[in-house]
Amino acid sequence: MYSPQIILEAALNGLMTGAVYALIALGLTLIYGVLHIINFAHGALLTCAMFAVWIAWAWLGLDPYLVIVPLVPLMFVLGYGLQRFVIGPASHGDDGNILLVTLGLSIVLENVLLAVFQSDTRTLDTDYSFQVVALGPLLLSFPRVIGLAVAVVVTGLLWLVLNRTDTGKAIRAVAKEKLGANLVGIDVPHVYAITFGLGCACLAVAAGLLMPTFYVNPRIGSAFVLVAFTVVVLGGMGSLPGALLGGLFIGVVESLCGLFLGDSLGQIGIFLIFIAVLLVRPTGLFGAKA
């Protein structure tokens, strides 16, 4: 049997992994809430951001946390451009089409990365990668504690942007009533693109937080994006607090399933939750009625 301390440590570790899931899901849920689309390219975009962090470390010797600062605007611009000039025009405003266009984009991005970087797995090491923080009898990984803190702060910032700025007001208006927003003079394609950009900016933060303890290869994004879908569905599509809590919850579930069932079966808990939520309550725990 497992001692309570091991279980508690696994749960806390899961909580901190969950924080990064939450960040990834935050971008996804924001895009879903406003554009009402499922962004299949989210995973590939995360992979791009992770490679950017790795390159900055390997070629320029920059600290991964520091890279977050320039990477956030860069990913914002990339996301803005993609939605404004590729996804928007190519999909003619039809939901099924958007699904397909983002799927096509993700295939292209993933395989361009594969062509450039080959399928090797890359890691980076920093002084603090293996540092631990003692919390009473528990030992917690330092980069993961940072991850949890930053995830909470970013969720708060995003909430402030949405609720306290004019842009945020415009975003919420478009999310609620696209036609009405257009009538009062809001540039809907611009707001769509800004939302997509914000979603991608979240990925930049997630990538910077992940890299000190994780690895990157061209296919890594798809593993995260499935988990992020689960988080988004669980938390309620479009709900920011739902994404944060859902992410933390899924992190704990994954960690505990991994402890009890072994690594290869560990992920199954996530997908069973995913299917169960979709079948029983597709609006999620925090979502508004569809």
Place this chain on the structure above:
Amino acid sequence: MTARDLIPIAVLAVLAALLPLVVTSSPVMNFLVFTLIVALGAQGWNILGGFGGQFSFGHAAFFGTGAYVTAILQMRYGVNAWAGLLLAAAAGAAVAWAIGFLSFRSGLRGSYFALVTLAFAEVFRILANATPVTGGAAGLLIKLEVHPANLQFADRAVFYWLVLAFVTGVLLLTRWIQRSRFGAQLVAVRENEDAAKALGVDSLKVKLRAIALSGAVTALSGCLYAQYFLYIDAHIAYGSWISVELLLAPIIGGVGTVFGPVVGALTLHGLGELAKQFAGRIPGIDLIVFGSVLVLAVAFARGGILGLLERLRDRGRGLVARGAKEVSHAGR
């Protein structure tokens, strides 16, 4: 179905069947067999996704079930491969019906249906990767024993004809669906489910029938894949690559049309091979082409290649008609 429905299918099937008499190179035959196996699976996807409008992102669940059922029956229980083929199709239909029952009864459609099918396929993949009966992560090897009873032939052309026969059979099946009452109801559900219900269509029953048929056909293609390549593991059989392949082909070729999946599979893999020839040893180059073609098709050719051809033909006819009018005006 009338003769006009059958003749194009028959002519194409005969032409395709004559191909091995001209082409003898084994890489080309390999390419054709693999592409036709994908086309068969894509035909399965098209029954549900094209005619029924329910976009599945997890048809790997049925492909893999077909592959594993036949491989396990043959290797562990010594079941004849032809019987295994039928049982694999039945298993595919059963799995598809169960997934459909759970998701359609909960009213999942659109993006939600896409997500739930994706999740089901992942569950199957993880299970197949972890349980002993499927060979776990090591996968399953089918023993090489060339004998018609084992679906293994000395000549590649025979396997090609076998796959071609299945593809032709499903072409006929989809043509029948298109002309049948069931097909009309399926299209009605796709276009407007509430309106179809109001007219007395039992939409749940129609969708379940479609997904079961779809699952059976896709399972057949998985089974043929296993029998041709003689090796499967969880990432091949239940991997997301095959879900994507099976959905790309009909969308590129012409979604909800009889020939769309076959045209799409041939076009995609033809382009992929060309790209490989030109670009050399760059990994993933064929997939870059697939992804770009998908985006371009959605952006510029909504009915796929067949839709594009139809539009060109209509435009051509329009031009001819206008030309005739002008000529007759000028003659006056």
